[in-house]
Amino acid sequence: MNKQEYQEMRNEFAELVYNYEAFLKSGFLTDCRYNVSFFNELKRVRKAEAELNIIVGAIKAKESHPIDEVLKSIENAKQNYKNELIQTENKNNYCRQLLSIIDKFDKSVFDASEKYFKDFIYEYHPVVNLNAKKEAKDAYDMLKRFYVECNHLGFKEFLGQNIEFFKVPEITEDRYVEASQVYFRFRGTINESINKLKDTYPYNKYEIFNDEMTVLAERDDIEIKAKKMEEALKSARADFKSTFGFDFVLVDENDGK
Numbered sequence: 001m002n003k004q005e006y007q008e009m010r011n012e013f014a015e016l017v018y019n020y021e022a023f024l025k026s027g028f029l030t031d032c033r034y035n036v037s038f039f040n041e042l043k044r045v046r047k048a049e050a051e052l053n054i055i056v057g058a059i060k061a062k063e064s065h066p067i068d069e070v071l072k073s074i075e076n077a078k079q080n081y082k083n084e085l086i087q088t089e090n091k092n093n094y095c096r097q098l099l100s101i102i103d104k105f106d107k108s109v110f111d112a113s114e115k116y117f118k119d120f121i122y123e124y125h126p127v128v129n130l131n132a133k134k135e136a137k138d139a140y141d142m143l144k145r146f147y148v149e150c151n152h153l154g155f156k157e158f159l160g161q162n163i164e165f166f167k168v169p170e171i172t173e174d175r176y177v178e179a180s181q182v183y184f185r186f187r188g189t190i191n192e193s194i195n196k197l198k199d200t201y202p203y204n205k206y207e208i209f210n211d212e213m214t215v216l217a218e219r220d221d222i223e224i225k226a227k228k229m230e231e232a233l234k235s236a237r238a239d240f241k242s243t244f245g246f247d248f249v250l251v252d253e254n255d256g257k
Contacts, residue, residue: 031202032095048229124166
């Protein structure tokens, strides 16, 4: 392999890495937008799902476990749900704040940010440069956070403060085979990851936000699912009371609905 062949291979791999990170970014932002757009509907579905799981599990457990263990398990499950509610609210607040900033950007800001990140990938990406420094990996993880949040200024500032971690000697001819093997291994991992993720949430929801009608249709679908689950809860709650002699309450009124 000569230098030109290596450079072509290196550029091809760098392009793949950039496209992969852009793909992950689209999923991250789609998840945020989905969360903000359908937050109330999703909370209804999740509450009904959690309540059904606890009720069904408790009734089944009563057949083979002491009542004290079952009641303790119920309380633990209810506490876990309360903790989950806090995390849910925190994520929604974060997504709302992030999108409130991003939605004010014009296209030129996104284009400049993407170009800056792509140039970084080609020149400094740790795997592209066979850079094994832990500091480089840790700094890159932070840079990816700035990238997915579209924080162009934060990205540039942090990179400037940590640029030395990414500087390594140019790959010489005696390491071309090593580079080829590394690129091949990571290329397989990246392609496998894309194929695994592309048809799953949130990547399969990306196109919903291209059209107002598809957003409305998605909301209708979630509301229908919520209503069906809430209907199923009615009989589940009756079964619970018949089994345990008291009504099941997932959360107190002051803890959310």
